[in-house]
Amino acid sequence: MKHGYLIAVLLVSLQISGLPDVFAQVPQTLDSVVVYLKHHTSKDTNYVRALNVMGRELHSGANPDYAKADSVLQVSEHIATQLQYGMGLAKAYTNRASIYYLTGRPQQALDYFQRALTAAENHKLNPRFICGAISNVAAALNKLHQYDKVVAMQLRSLRLQEQYNVQPRIATTYGGIGNAYRDLNKPREALSYYQQALALMHVEKNTSGMAIIENSIGVCYDGLEQYDKSLIYYKLALKHATEIEFALLQADILVNIGLALKLAKRPQEGLPFVERSLAIAQKQQNKESMANAYFNLGQIYEELKQYTPAEKHLKKALDLVTETGNKKKIADYTQGLADLYGGMKNFQQAYVFQLEKNKQIDSTTAVRTSAEVQRLVAQYKAEKKEQQIKLLHQQAQLREKELINKKLQTNGLLIGGVLLLLLGAAVSAWLLNRARLRRLEEAQRLRKQIAHDLHDEVGSTLSSISLLSGMVNSLIAQKRPESVERAVQKINSDARQILEAMDEIIWTINPGNDSLQRIALRLQEYAQPLMESKNIRFSFVTDPALYAVPISMEVRRSLYLIGKEAINNLIKYSEATEATVRFERKNNQLQVLIEDNGRGFDPAQPSQRTGQSSMKQRAEAMGGILKIHSSPGQGTRLQLVVGQ
Structure with missing residues (x-):
């Protein structure tokens, strides 16, 4: 399988070039910047910024002129060097590198991305710019198939983002690690990084970045032989790439x-x-x-x-x-x-x-590189664990010193300490027994929940399949082909329903899904094809601050079922053309918003929309509040608020 991901690894440079200008008088479109340069004769920092904008627009537009763009950026580079203007010089290098990248000269692209990084570090530019410049170097290394170096550079960028608390995180850092895994034929590992990158691209409203990542996700699903999913992402990517020409x-x-x-x-x-x-x-x-x-x-x-x-x-x-x-x-x-x-x-x-x-x-190269990538990522994760272990060790040493000091106290204090220790042991034993009892109760409750779900979701459907299967032979003997066909179709439909139900039950009880990120991703995967089928423009936004928030199985199940029910109602009844699902964190609370611009309804009147009372009951059961705002002709807004 050979994919044409010429642009699939591109590029933080577009993001860096588009950082907000602090000098409002420098225009940001090609026509306006040409007029500006004609009247602005002073060779100052604003002049350099304008040249960089011109070079960027010349090479990234619908009809790029790479030669002219490179010529303009050379002038910008020369003037920025004379002025010792670090940001202008770094941007000139970055834009020249992106030209070489786009025109199939990866070694030159790498050289100029490295120059941009050196300029950014020497002039002590802001951490976000430096982190982006590091990811650019990684993009060029990816083009040269040096995947272990790609991961090393992207992890370096990620560490700096954590060190300086760069917010939001730079999406292309996660995308770059995804690219390395994808090129090493590890699509499952790549997908988790791509999904994080795509969520950040949505937050930044970076259309070009969304198109690039969606294209890469499509490649991964091709690798997993899930072509229906890959085509969904390719078409989204094509839509975004067309929007920006x-x-x-x-x-x-x-x-x-x-x-x-x-x-x-x-x-x-x-x-x-x-x-x-x-x-x-x-x-x-x-x-x-x-x-x-x-x-x-x-x-x-x-x-x-x-x-x-x-x-x-x-x-x-x-x-x-x-x-x-x-x-x-x-x-x-x-x-x-x-x-x-x-x-x-x-x-x-x-x-x-x-x-x-x-x-x-050389077939051994890929094996060595793959092992090195795994080692680098494991080392990065191990570093974070080592920091936690070191802190715990320091705390343990402090406690040990305190115990030694206590032993040097009077006999009375020593006896009191022993008594306290015995009391503590007794309390610990009691707490341990109580914790064990709680775990047993939770396990029992989980078993009952699974049994209940299997009975409701699977039992009756299996009975239906059994009855229909028994009828088929009789219908064949009666030479009733149309009835046989209907019965077989019903068996197929019921079997698919069972598979979907089993998938949801397994997903619900899997502890690996105990995070808000996993819920958001599953709801997005559920909603996206349904929205596509109804030609609804759909956006799904997740606050990156929620990614690491743990969540219990009961709350996760209720959240998913409420979201699924709301999306089903939207698809069936709203007649909307636009819809949004948003996961946010406000005032230390989780807020889930599901909105559409459809025909709406009067919540006080009986409605054909189903499950409203059930959704509210689920929300109350997990300590949340569900509000439904709608009126005829004004769309519908569902708001779920859950304390954390």
Whole structure:
């Protein structure tokens, strides 16, 4: 499986270049900045800032002019050096690096990202900028397939963010670690980092970043062979990339949509997407993007058994990557031709290309790199644990000194201490027994809950399947095919219902899901495809401060069921075009808001919307309050407040 994630690892540079300007008089659009530069002749810091804006807009717009952008940024770099203007110099380096990155020159991109980092550190720029510059270096290293160094740099950025309490955290740091795991074919590990990155991108309202991360999440779901999910994320990414006119990212996403459809055994549907990608890449004159489109077109034609166009496109792809010197792609595309000739029974040519491919790659490199990435992440986690252990050890030493001092007191105090110790032991034993009793009660309550859920969710449905299965033979004997078909469809429907119910029960009792982040992610995964099916513009926002907040099984279950019921009602009855789910922390309380712009209803009147009383009962049972605000024609707003 070969994806075209040319832009999938890009780029903190866009985020850094877009940091708020403290000088309001410097415009932020290409036309206005050109006018500004004509009238602003003084070569001061504002002039440098304007040049940086111009260079950024020239290379990141719908019709990028990389040569002109690079020329403008060279002037900015020169003036910033003369003025010793650190921020201007760091931004000039960053924007030049992003040009080299986009035009397939990763080594030059790495060089200039490192210069930007050095300038930021030497001029003591703000910690957020420095952390972003570190992540930029990691992005270039990823392009050079140095994944262990990628993780080392991203963890360095993450440590600094924690040290200086950078808020919100920089999304692309998490995305960069996700990229390294994804490129090492570890999609499950990558997904957790990507989801954190995407949540932060939503908070920042960073549309380009959202598109990049959504595209990468799609690649991960392809790796897990969950093509329905990958297509959902690809289409979201394409929508966002189109909104900001990010042409090369659109080309990349279109290729991935085509590949996902091919892997889902729908190659004919995928063909026009890849052809659109090729047209964009040719317009941009980007050889790497063109090569990627040609390669995937060849793969689709091969799937369709159309070997002549497949061979033509794969050879074009190999010629283009040979020009760019991308060794990994050369190896991949050479293997693609070897596989094609094998399928065509042209074993002589297949052998030639297989030998050529074997010269291109060192298979042990990936294994060593993967191990190093795992070691670095484990080391980072171990450091945090060691700090906690060190603190506990210091506290234990302090307590030990206090005990020694007590032993040196008078006999009376010693006897009193012994008595207190015995009393403490007795109290501890009593507390331990009480804790054990509480755990037994909790275990018993959990067993009853599971039994109740299995009986309600599964028992009756299994009985229905059993009865229907018994009827099928009778219906076949009676030669009633339509009735047989209806019975089989009902069996399939009931079986899916059981699987969904079992999945929810298992998810509910799994202690690994005891966090608000897991609830939010599950609700988002549940809601997203439903919203897509109704063409509802949907946003799901989670306060990053809630990620590490633990939560009990009972509260987690109630939260999930309330959210699920509210989303179901929204989908069925609201006729909305926009909807939002928001998890927030206010006044040390959890607030969950579910809003839509639909037709609304009068909460005081009987409604076809179901489960309102049940939702309120669940909210009260976990110590929360559920409020429903709605009126005809004014949409609906559901607000759940739970104390923490």
